[in-house]
Amino acid sequence: MSVISYQEAGCQAVAEEMRRDPSVWALGEDLGRGGVFGQYRGLIDEFGPERIADTPISEATIMGASVGAALVGTRPVVEMRFADFALCAVDEMVNQAAKARFMFGGQARVPMVIRQPSGMWRSSAAQHSQSLEAWYTHIPGLVVAAPYTPADNKGLLKSAIRCDDPVIYIEHKDNWALEGEVPDDDDFLVPLGPARLAREGADVTLVTWSKMVGVAEQAAELAAEKGIDMEIVDLRTLWPWDQDMVFASVEKTKRLMVVHEAVQVGGFGAEIAATVAEHMAHVLVAPIRRLGAPRAPISYAKPLEDLLRITPAKILATALEQMQR
Amino acid sequence: MSVISYQEAGCQAVAEEMRRDPSVWALGEDLGRGGVFGQYRGLIDEFGPERIADTPISEATIMGASVGAALVGTRPVVEMRFADFALCAVDEMVNQAAKARFMFGGQARVPMVIRQPSGMWRSSAAQHSQSLEAWYTHIPGLVVAAPYTPADNKGLLKSAIRCDDPVIYIEHKDNWALEGEVPDDDDFLVPLGPARLAREGADVTLVTWSKMVGVAEQAAELAAEKGIDMEIVDLRTLWPWDQDMVFASVEKTKRLMVVHEAVQVGGFGAEIAATVAEHMAHVLVAPIRRLGAPRAPISYAKPLEDLLRITPAKILATALEQMQR
Amino acid sequence: MPNDAAHPSHNIDRDRLVDLYRTMRRIRAFEEAAEKASLDGLVGGAVHLSIGQEAVAAGVCANLRRTDQITTTHRGHGHCIAKGTDPGAMMLELFGKEGGTCGGKGGSMHIADFEVGMLGANGVVAAGIPIAVGAAHGAKLMGEDKVVVCFFGDGAINRGPFMEGLNWATVFKLPVLFVCEQNGFASTTHSDAVTGGGGANARAESLGLEAYEVDGNDVAAVDGLVGDLIPRIRGGGGPMFLSARTYRLKGHTSVDPALYRDQDHAAAQWDVDPLVRAAGELRRLGLADSDLAAIDSAAAGEMARVAETAEAAETPALQHAFADIQDIGAPVWESSS
Amino acid sequence: MPNDAAHPSHNIDRDRLVDLYRTMRRIRAFEEAAEKASLDGLVGGAVHLSIGQEAVAAGVCANLRRTDQITTTHRGHGHCIAKGTDPGAMMLELFGKEGGTCGGKGGSMHIADFEVGMLGANGVVAAGIPIAVGAAHGAKLMGEDKVVVCFFGDGAINRGPFMEGLNWATVFKLPVLFVCEQNGFASTTHSDAVTGGGGANARAESLGLEAYEVDGNDVAAVDGLVGDLIPRIRGGGGPMFLSARTYRLKGHTSVDPALYRDQDHAAAQWDVDPLVRAAGELRRLGLADSDLAAIDSAAAGEMARVAETAEAAETPALQHAFADIQDIGAPVWESSS
Numbered sequence A, B: 001m002s003v004i005s006y007q008e009a010g011c012q013a014v015a016e017e018m019r020r021d022p023s024v025w026a027l028g029e030d031l032g033r034g035g036v037f038g039q040y041r042g043l044i045d046e047f048g049p050e051r052i053a054d055t056p057i058s059e060a061t062i063m064g065a066s067v068g069a070a071l072v073g074t075r076p077v078v079e080m081r082f083a084d085f086a087l088c089a090v091d092e093m094v095n096q097a098a099k100a101r102f103m104f105g106g107q108a109r110v111p112m113v114i115r116q117p118s119g120m121w122r123s124s125a126a127q128h129s130q131s132l133e134a135w136y137t138h139i140p141g142l143v144v145a146a147p148y149t150p151a152d153n154k155g156l157l158k159s160a161i162r163c164d165d166p167v168i169y170i171e172h173k174d175n176w177a178l179e180g181e182v183p184d185d186d187d188f189l190v191p192l193g194p195a196r197l198a199r200e201g202a203d204v205t206l207v208t209w210s211k212m213v214g215v216a217e218q219a220a221e222l223a224a225e226k227g228i229d230m231e232i233v234d235l236r237t238l239w240p241w242d243q244d245m246v247f248a249s250v251e252k253t254k255r256l257m258v259v260h261e262a263v264q265v266g267g268f269g270a271e272i273a274a275t276v277a278e279h280m281a282h283v284l285v286a287p288i289r290r291l292g293a294p295r296a297p298i299s300y301a302k303p304l305e306d307l308l309r310i311t312p313a314k315i316l317a318t319a320l321e322q323m324q325r
Numbered sequence C, D: 001m002p003n004d005a006a007h008p009s010h011n012i013d014r015d016r017l018v019d020l021y022r023t024m025r026r027i028r029a030f031e032e033a034a035e036k037a038s039l040d041g042l043v044g045g046a047v048h049l050s051i052g053q054e055a056v057a058a059g060v061c062a063n064l065r066r067t068d069q070i071t072t073t074h075r076g077h078g079h080c081i082a083k084g085t086d087p088g089a090m091m092l093e094l095f096g097k098e099g100g101t102c103g104g105k106g107g108s109m110h111i112a113d114f115e116v117g118m119l120g121a122n123g124v125v126a127a128g129i130p131i132a133v134g135a136a137h138g139a140k141l142m143g144e145d146k147v148v149v150c151f152f153g154d155g156a157i158n159r160g161p162f163m164e165g166l167n168w169a170t171v172f173k174l175p176v177l178f179v180c181e182q183n184g185f186a187s188t189t190h191s192d193a194v195t196g197g198g199g200a201n202a203r204a205e206s207l208g209l210e211a212y213e214v215d216g217n218d219v220a221a222v223d224g225l226v227g228d229l230i231p232r233i234r235g236g237g238g239p240m241f242l243s244a245r246t247y248r249l250k251g252h253t254s255v256d257p258a259l260y261r262d263q264d265h266a267a268a269q270w271d272v273d274p275l276v277r278a279a280g281e282l283r284r285l286g287l288a289d290s291d292l293a294a295i296d297s298a299a300a301g302e303m304a305r306v307a308e309t310a311e312a313a314e315t316p317a318l319q320h321a322f323a324d325i326q327d328i329g330a331p332v333w334e335s336s337s
């Protein structure tokens, strides 16, 4: 175990997998200088410019070439820099990467990881702050991961690199500096799929992922002071998501809140809420609640940007309301 | 009133609005020959090649140039040919069209209509069959419409062209030939927003849109034979959606089923189901049900393609199950 | 920049031309059978015929090894056959039947055959370009000795990935031959009307590629020129570009009568049909009419049989609709559903 | 193709050069104030400085009418000021304050000022290209007499929309001047290292545009050349292309020390700073040092004041976070939430 940052954890994951498997490589803009967030720092020294490839500003071809390179047996780690820029490469992600295995009748696989730094961070405004994970959960053929802890960022990224299908890998920009204990073991993997019980509690189930796990943890402290014992499920992987853990938790607490930074309308919280409503309506003692952002582009000015954030206070208010029932 | 097809209705809408407002124009590939589905048939004769503009195969720039042209005061009708190809222009739709008004502090407007023929149609396989309306409902700044009847296709398209914000306009490819009564009146408009009560019923509320309205109507016939009286809400506009009509219907029937052709996971049905679960759990006597496609790319072979379709039988089975409660 | 090297047909060895002719004839026969099946309603999805363009497919692929790879487009039957894909499996695919190249899940626009280096047709114009470039990039990283040929149409050169992909190939010095089939049309639109500047080759040259032009209806010329280029690319000469002037003798799809074309001009193009030209050349080289007829009828027979077989074949087992999506998180097939 | 027309500085009228110098100095002073505010933590979002590139903005925009329009990029302060945007409103925008060009909702990367024809900066590289082209397309459809200038960097020429947009401008014969600021870098990457072939101008020419090069640090040269081009574009001469060789004297953003550059080379570039050069030229033309100093201190004073004002200004009323999204279906602001 070492205490390292989320960013270093991601960097280690790539390094270890590149050492282990010569077919793994990374590509994107400015990777040679460590990537915009330092998440490739030093890798070029060990692996050279062929395997840590600086690309032109050509998102469509960064993505499309990775599909081709994956089809012939390499394992590209695709850096999109900001999730927003992946929108320049959607045909390649959705029509090509996600569908090639199926359309070609299983003849080929598309093992690629698409790293998409997401979320609000330092007044980045409408084109550099989006959280679009819900989109990818809707697309057959894609795995979607969104880790919160440094350990998960290492273990899930390693699993994503070993995965034979395309993985949308969402790192939250506000998490880069977050520190935590991370196993040093080269073989430390966190499997894609299972959620992590971030906090055990008896009264309300809060399902969330990515940066919002930390916000939920703060909210749980506040709630505890009010005598409310929140259980927090950190999904980690959004597709497939851990229905078993969520259902078991809701069975226990009889209350569900889903929290995410993304816009609430059409967010992935709707899928979880709908699924629980379909299957567990009989156990619920309070209505399900979703907390997501208003359907508004993200403002630059901090007080306006902050308005779109889910805060511990909002979560607490929702929990208090649910406990009225 | 005349009986015309869904396709002709769309064509009429464009023609009437172009006559009315010289700033309206249409652009896309092959529009001069009427568009791939005939939805611009004859328009070039009346309006000439400047206003019915044949473009290069440059989806990103068809979309991006339309944003520019809208910002300076024209009203482009953007033809994407297949909704799948709009994936080549997502930055332009989502980062530009949807956000410009807001990011620029309201200085400018982006009045454009983005026509996206969608859905399964004649063994078109994985890259020509997608229904991605849910994506656009998640994006602040976009209006989303998906008409079913020929009359709605005329009236909503006219409203979309007059709308000062970007409208994602989803026409179902399997609807082109559908005929129906359509008002001849040049000023016939169907407002964006309100749903249409396609069938009144007392027992189960079925919320749907686009081609699935017809399937739901067939299901309602079958259900009626079993003594079940289904109410069908044709949303027509997905964002904003008519929560009032849906809530009122659920209040009456106490049962909700949401049906769409798109993949169920992360589909717009989740939003409706979640919203109803949040606000109306107390009135429901049966669990909410969603019927959408399995999370699978769409197969070419017809029997496999058909497996992904929602059928009247599936709807009926769900209604029967809901009536057990 | 090199250009338009002269490769007169009469330099070609007769046996080689016979082989090329046979390939072209098999492509033609395949597509005639596919066209008929489509018009008869036996093929569900769209079918884009390359009738008239066979010399490009045959002439290019004759110079590739089995381990070399290609990507193609919606109009890719010819490239597949020329690269070695079994027409039987292709026809099953068009019919949406079990045993199709993609198990019936892809159809005409998604034929792929990785065994022979056919990395996939594509339903999205120009989408194959970055994929081809990436396949070459992957091969280079793995130290494999491979050339990738990327086929696309004259309409595709107006999509961004065309430029991005060519630039990428130059920057990373990848072993790719880009082949632009200039058939004059992009769907119902004249390609020229929506293409600014000097066209494909000018763009390619501006991006640092050697760019060549060839009469794409002269199979010997295509073969000869590509025969020069491929070894140079294989030897590390970097990506190269080839424009092949040809003509789409049929409509955009099998059901398109293509009335938007000058009908006289279109009719006249049948006179320079690459098969007619190659047959003429073979006769000049002394091949007997009976030998030509034998090739023709063998091809027709083969393709009639594959169409018959395809018609009679079973549709895929339903559970394949749920197979090969992804290892985790795929829907579970339930026979009851 | 025409190229590199000689426009020696000494042909320029002194008064005009004084105006250009003043514009450049105001841009410089604005950005120095912005840089300081950013380093002091007063500006929240990313700030991309065009220090060293002011001659392009000044020289191009001096030839535009108020009704002409421009689009720019993440590095667009200079273009905005040169086109007439009020630096006070711009600084308020950087500070995220009420009264900013976008009401504080956009920040540095999204400044727009439609009143003066500034159609928006952009946070997405190359995204302004199709928008500029569309603005010109719209003007043409409406019969308006307008030129659109589209500014972008040398990194942007590798994105697909660059090619698509230029092709579009040629095909529809639109009145656009594309201006590529060749500052040598795309973020931390040397642009040359990821750009194949002959670069921006070769690409533009292949797409049918007349393409010119200019010393982008020589404001008189830029002004002279653009002064020739704009009337030709306005007169229906079709789209044209201009590459301006310049240098980004600062890092990619205000917080980037740019250690990835050859530090000696970078330091030497300050000697050919366009302001230094224009000042030298003005002195040669007889302008007194005191006159130059007066311009400099007026600019510094102006920008110090706008920064002070911006610091003191109010943040936007919260309800603006919910305003100007869309007419129907926007979230409703509730002061309690």
Ligand SMILES: Cc1ncc(C[n+]2csc(CCOP(=O)(O)OP(=O)(O)O)c2C)c(N)n1
Pocket: B029, B057, B059, B081, B085, B088, C073, C074, C075, C123, C124, C125, C152, C153, C154, C155, C156, C157, C181, C183, C185, C186, C187, C191, C248
């Ligand atoms: C991105 C995209 N836009 C539009 C289409 C529709 N489409 C299919 S083929 C075609 C014409 C392509 O022309 P070209 O590249 O010359 O190929 P050809 O059909 O002539 O072989 C078009 C527009 C598509 N498949 N993909």
Ligand SMILES: Cc1ncc(C[n+]2csc(CCOP(=O)(O)OP(=O)(O)O)c2C)c(N)n1
Pocket: A029, A057, A059, A081, A085, A088, D073, D074, D075, D123, D124, D125, D152, D153, D154, D155, D156, D157, D181, D183, D185, D186, D187, D191, D248
């Ligand atoms: C599509 C996209 N990809 C990547 C980025 C990140 N990015 C911002 S500026 C920049 C470099 C742009 O270089 P250039 O076009 O030369 O402009 P300059 O910064 O030199 O003015 C990059 C890569 C982006 N904003 N948009």
Ligand SMILES: [Mg+2]
Pocket: C153, C154, C155, C181, C182, C183, C184, C185, C186, C187, C191
């Ligand atoms: Mg063509």
Ligand SMILES: [Mg+2]
Pocket: D153, D154, D155, D181, D182, D183, D184, D185, D186, D187, D191
């Ligand atoms: Mg640059």
